[in-house]
Amino acid sequence: MDEALLRTLTPAVIGILVRRGVDFAAAEDAVQDAMVEALRVWPDDPPRDQKGWLVVVAWRKFLDTARADGSRRQREVIVESEPVPEPRQAMDDTLQLYFLCAHPSLTPASAVALTLRAVGGLTTRQIAKAYLVPEATMAQRISRAKRTVSGVRFNQPGDVATVLRVLYLVFNEGYSGDIDLAAEAIRLTRQLAEETRHEEVAGLLALMLLHHARRPARMRPDGSLVPLAEQDRSLWDTAMISEGVDVLQAALMRDRLGEYQAQAAIAALHADARTADDTDWVQIVEWYDELLRLTGSPIVRLNRAVAVGEADGPRAGLAALADLDPSLPRFTAAAAYLHERDGDLVTAAQLYADAAQAAPNLAERHHLTRQAARLNAELRTRDS
Amino acid sequence: MTKYLLLKHYRGAPTAVNDVPMDRWTPEEISAHMQYMDDFAARLENSGEYVGAAALSPEGTFVRFDGDGRPPVTDGPFAETKDLIAGWMVIDVESYDRALELAGELSAAPGAGGKPIHEWLELRPFLAAPETITE
Numbered sequence A: 001m002d003e004a005l006l007r008t009l010t011p012a013v014i015g016i017l018v019r020r021g022v023d024f025a026a027a028e029d030a031v032q033d034a035m036v037e038a039l040r041v042w043p044d045d046p047p048r049d050q051k052g053w054l055v056v057v058a059w060r061k062f063l064d065t066a067r068a069d070g071s072r073r074q075r076e077v078i079v080e081s082e083p084v085p086e087p088r089q090a091m092d093d094t095l096q097l098y099f100l101c102a103h104p105s106l107t108p109a110s111a112v113a114l115t116l117r118a119v120g121g122l123t124t125r126q127i128a129k130a131y132l133v134p135e136a137t138m139a140q141r142i143s144r145a146k147r148t149v150s151g152v153r154f155n156q157p158g159d160v161a162t163v164l165r166v167l168y169l170v171f172n173e174g175y176s177g178d179i180d181l182a183a184e185a186i187r188l189t190r191q192l193a194e195e196t197r198h199e200e201v202a203g204l205l206a207l208m209l210l211h212h213a214r215r216p217a218r219m220r221p222d223g224s225l226v227p228l229a230e231q232d233r234s235l236w237d238t239a240m241i242s243e244g245v246d247v248l249q250a251a252l253m254r255d256r257l258g259e260y261q262a263q264a265a266i267a268a269l270h271a272d273a274r275t276a277d278d279t280d281w282v283q284i285v286e287w288y289d290e291l292l293r294l295t296g297s298p299i300v301r302l303n304r305a306v307a308v309g310e311a312d313g314p315r316a317g318l319a320a321l322a323d324l325d326p327s328l329p330r331f332t333a334a335a336a337y338l339h340e341r342d343g344d345l346v347t348a349a350q351l352y353a354d355a356a357q358a359a360p361n362l363a364e365r366h367h368l369t370r371q372a373a374r375l376n377a378e379l380r381t382r383d384s
Numbered sequence B: 001m002t003k004y005l006l007l008k009h010y011r012g013a014p015t016a017v018n019d020v021p022m023d024r025w026t027p028e029e030i031s032a033h034m035q036y037m038d039d040f041a042a043r044l045e046n047s048g049e050y051v052g053a054a055a056l057s058p059e060g061t062f063v064r065f066d067g068d069g070r071p072p073v074t075d076g077p078f079a080e081t082k083d084l085i086a087g088w089m090v091i092d093v094e095s096y097d098r099a100l101e102l103a104g105e106l107s108a109a110p111g112a113g114g115k116p117i118h119e120w121l122e123l124r125p126f127l128a129a130p131e132t133i134t135e
Helices: A003-008 A010-019 A024-041 A050-069 A072-081 A090-101 A108-119 A124-130 A135-148 A160-172 A181-195 A199-212 A238-253 A259-272 A281-295 A298-312 A314-322 A331-341 A345-357 A362-383 B027-046 B096-107
Strands: B002-011 B050-055 B062-064 B073-075 B084-093 B121-125
Touching: A003 A010, A003 A024, A003 A050, A003 A181, A010 A024, A010 A050, A010 A090, A010 A108, A024 A050, A024 A108, A024 A135, A090 A108, A090 A160, A090 A181, A108 A124, A108 A135, A108 A160, A108 A181, A124 A135, A135 B027, A135 B050, A160 A181, A160 A199, A181 A199, A199 A238, A199 A259, A238 A259, A259 A281, A281 A298, A298 A314, A298 A331, A314 A331, A331 A345, A331 A362, A345 A362, B002 B096, B027 B050, B027 B096, B084 B096, B096 B121
Parallel strands: none
Antiparallel strands: B002 B084, B002 B121, B050 B084, B062 B073
16 A cells, blocks of 8 residues: 555545535544544555545544534534535645644644644654654644644635745654654655745755755764765765756746755755865855845854855864854854864864763764764874 | 653752651642642643653662673662652653743642642753754
8 A cells, every 4th residue: 555645645635624614623633534544444455546535434534523522513514515526626725734734823843743644644643653752642732733723714825934944844853753754844845846836945845855865875874973074975866966956946046045945055066066075165155145144043154154164274164153152053063173174183072072962962972972082092193 | 842851859959948758748738749740741741742751669779781691780779879860751842941831830749738849850851863954
């Protein structure tokens, strides 16, 4: 059974129920129940018309629940809407769902969970496993999110920027379970890009593709991180890179630059370099300047300082770093790297060790500890 | 979202404001305390922020490898150990401020005289998974 294909049908089926008069929360529940049943039944008894099967089963699930609730409003809906054949508007429905699930009234984590369930078609159990929380906790997070957006009209236009933030989070949070969240984020962003010609949707899709292409080279088999400069570039997925570059170029041609396009441009310049030494750092610094103009983010400023260190030498990088707040995440790691490039191994070793203490995740901590260990070993050999 | 560990200490934390040992409370005060803890966990599950919790026995043993083919060596328990963990709770929350807020609520659990214990809880963030986009 093709579970990914099954998932692509979710938004359309929810849309059909909503147009029959079912409110979003009930429609979403019914489709979720139908998905769970499909996962159980289809392997032995696959339907010929998958979407039709899901609509029939979801509708039956909805009726069962509505009868059990005995709510008069729901019964009226059933009577009124039973015979109405749905018009073909699946694409519009999908777009509406993206907006609803990323509604600004939701916290980022709630929007992520609701998007993965209602748009992505994942089960609560799969989402819970992906984010390492109990299923009951994730179920509550989702039902609270649905209550929060219950007053929002389904056909209200939303803000693409909030949708993009949610998809970026799904891609970047990097947890793992049975579900490949990065691949799921790409699928959802690709689907969104098919429905809207927004430049930043294309920008985000390009950004994801260009980073995902490097994934086979990002980690050693033991799970340790490989820095960009040391990655085996023959492992990069060249087909995915060229798709990312094409998507980005088409977006840039429309001349409405945004932060995702600028980030994707930086990723594309890295992808373009056959070896780390071939990297066009001067152009990367220029893109960081654009990105800084667009966001004003101190994190961008930090990354820019590292790029300046590559383009104009470590002293210039350290000078750029000197203007920044040392409490920024990864400030110390960046300083360690630039000091090493500048030949000051003693300072660099100490800074790597300090940076390891402050690392936000285990993989980075191990990586930084290893850097400190490498320099300390080198210093011992030099002294003896 | 970030996961945080809330640690409750038998020993090793600064002294609570309402620092009366539990065996000096009335049975009703003990019941009220337990109820508060259960309600707190239920409320967190309801808000989608609960990950897990457990209480630990104060009696523990130190264990270490003693070479191939040999049984592990044990030592302790050490009555004088400075730091002793009584229990833990893991929460998954949107921000550090939210974690502080919840730790504050948990620390307000009622003790002797039905008054909040004002117990010191230790709040420790989990190290997360590495992000994909960092440059």
